[in-house]
Amino acid sequence: MKQTLPISFALLIIIPAAAQTATTPDTTRIVGLNEVVVSANRIQGERKxxxxxxxxxxxAxxxxxxxxxxxxxxxxxSGWVFVQKSQLGGGSPVLRGFEANKVLLVVDGVRLNNAIYRAGHLQNILxxxxxxxxxxxxxxGAGAVMYGSDALGGVISLYTKQPKLADSGTTGPQVLTNNLLRYATAAREKTVHTDVSLGWQRWALLTSVTATDFDDLRKxxxxxxxxxxxxxxxxxxxxQxxxxxxxxxxxxxRQKFTGYRQLDVVQKVLFQPQAGQHHTxxxxxxxxxxxPRFDRLQTYRNGxxxxxxxxxxxxxxxxASYQLELTRQIKFYDVxxxxxAVQDIEESRLVRDFGVNVRQENTEKVRVLSANLDLFKDLGQHELRYGAEVTHNKVRSIGEGVNILTGAVQPIVTRYPNGSTYGTVGAYAAHRWEITDHLIFSDGLRFSNVQVEAAFNRQFFDSPYNTVKQNSSSLDGNVGLVAMLPAGLRASGLVATGFRNPNVDDLSRTFEQTTGTSQTMGTxxxxxxxLKPExxxxxxxxxxxxxxxxxxxxxTGFYTNLRNALVVRPFAAPDGQTTTQYNGKTYQTVATVNTGQARIYGISSRAQLALSAHLRFDGTLTYTHGRDRTADVPLDHISPIYGRTALTYQLRRVMAEGSVLFNxxxxxxxxxxxxxDNLPQATPxxxxxxxxxxxxxxYQLTSRWALQxxxxxxLDSNYRVFASGISAPGRNLxxxxxxER
Structure with missing residues (x-):
């Protein structure tokens, strides 16, 4: 299929569809750089x-x-983020050549990354x-000053909906609701969602529920x-x-055994006893x-x-989290x-070879306790943000062999040492100085300490180590400058450091990686x-x-110098052996190791252009290059050039968008x-x-009902996204x- 990008195609479809709608003007708005964001400073909104x-x-x-x-x-x-998938129930974001445990996920101000976030591909954002x-x-880019470990490629900060207090003078509860029913053909997806907010003068409740059922995906x-x-x-x-x-x-x-079901529930309670005091x-x-792990189910051995x-x-x-927010102008803070917060995470792997009656079931349970303290103070031309964070992870790892005929259960090797712990402590301070109306200086500093401990059980795998202990510290900073130039031009520059400490997965994982290059020996x-922090x-x-x-x-042009990058390479045990016995089989040994130095650089662009009062063009493009300079080989997780272009047409009741998504x-x-990067899953x-x-x-049918x-x-194209183990959806209606109310 010839790789061209017929952008005008979208315009030909959109204009006839929208021309017959209401005639009331609705100016297509360019959001611009005045939009307020929170992720860069954790607490007080700041203009981009x-x-x-x-x-x-x-x-939203x-x-x-x-x-x-x-x-x-x-x-x-969105066209802003590259996403890899190994199964339909997957989705691993990549930012500037970093993926999985090198990208920090944050929900409502609390980090999701935990002790067993792995380096390959993750679907936790689902x-x-x-x-x-x-x-x-x-x-x-590096976000260590505000967020600590793991934010090498960047931070994806997710904010869920908030309960709404009733308007002043309202009698009785104020009710807001949003509901949807969705059906999509490629995976025969069926989704139902409802969220309801009840608001009084001091109290507000929000309940959100979504249930989704996916069938097998058609490519x-x-x-x-x-x-x-x-x-x-x-x-x-x-x-049979x-x-x-x-x-x-x-x-x-039809990609057999890709379907699954999911249920998501959010419950929030907001209490405002007085102005400037919020409890959530x-x-x-x-x-x-x-x-189902689709790519593994389609793995062949000996034909x-x-x-x-x-x-x-x-x-x-x-x-579960509780948040206290105080807004008052006192000596040490304005906000x-x-x-x-506390999180309980459970995930497992259920594996059974063809013709074998024992299923290997490895279950991981992680409890995460955390606390964040963030403060903001306005000092005229200067703004100060400072705070602290502490987390503690406890990993429970269980291995069982279950006979599917008799139900008999026997212990097997665990993926991680049972009872492993991972803890972090950090303190930060960030400062912004508005030197003039056209020049803004930013700087920040953070001290972090990470401790990891894991004790091995030699019953199933004769590890040369009894206990792994690590205690490492890092001092990170950033310096940035923004200059407002004439005629709407703006220039900015930033230098920032970051780190990622090895976690329980890096230090102590035992896992069959591939089927190997020979017929008899895997890795x-x-x-x-x-390991050292990268x-x-x-x-x-x-x-x-x-x-x-x-x-x-x-x-935006970016260049990242990466030292002590964690990569998987051939590895010899302390006794010099490069093979080992595991679960009754012989394997070549590999391990996560530090490479000396690597570099990643690239360029990304964003464009929005209002072509008329109702028509807008959007475009994104990102190019990334990465190489391990020590081994002189390409780095993993480096996505090909990717982006999106779109034309959006909007009138009072109708919005239509034609887009081209490309890699x-x-x-x-x-x-x-x-x-x-899963080369065996790609073409030759x-x-x-x-x-x-x-x-x-x-189309907005009424003030409350809408149809999308x-x-x-x-074109029903057959393609597979780079590093993915499953083909992308075909034509999807x-x-x-x-x-809504």
């Missing part, structure tokens, strides 16, 4: 205009138009419901002429009459059915399907926010207690042009040797470039009915 760091904001209005099935899909379809979001802020049919049959599921395994049987797939474009209780629950079962067990996240990741120095420059309500154009090519020579030529044409429309419809991947 004043910040030297690149930040993208996905509002934009999420509504995108109409995504998951939060990962919202990020992907545990935050897109329909419950008020906004999402994507902070690109596209067209394209891939050079590789006919790519992505088709020829066979799958079924259990107590035996594993290979079945031919009658519908090879925030409860969140996310749980899923078993989520036959290897696995009868490979699923992630129910992914559960229970979150104070205290947020203690096994083994512990390496000698560190970055990030440089970025941005030049933007901003003409309010007309044009916003920005170009460039990634050749085999550009793949990392670590295996994290690597990841091919692709684009999709998409149309979304929304859209067609994604209109969705219909959503909304009721």
């Amino acid at each position: 205009l004043d910040l030297p760091q690149q930040i993208d904001v996905l509002s 209005r934009q999420i509504r138009l995108l109409n995504p099935a998951t939060t990962a899909d919202a990020l992907l379809n 545990t935050v419901d897109a329909n419950s979001l008020e906004r999402t802020e994507i902070l690109n 596209g049919r067209n394209g891939m002429d050079k590789y006919p049959g790519f992505g088709e599921v020829k066979q799958y395994v079924e259990r 009459n107590g035996k594993d049987v290979v079945v031919n797939n009658e519908h090879p474009n 209780l925030n409860l969140q629950l996310s749980t899923t059915s078993d989520i 036959a399907l290897r696995y009868a079962e490979w699923e992630y067990g129910p992914q559960k996240r229970l979150f 104070l926010r205290l947020t203690p 096994l990741i083994i512990p390496n207690p000698g 560190r970055v120095v990030n440089y970025e420059l941005e030049l933007s042009e901003n003409i309010e309500n007309r044009l916003l154009l920005s170009v 460039g090519r990634k050749t085999v020579a550009q793949y990392s040797p670590s295996g994290e 030529a690597g990841a091919l470039g692709w684009y999709t044409l998409n149309l979304r429309t929304s 419809a859209g067609l994604e991947n209109i 969705f219909v959503t009915v909304r009721f």
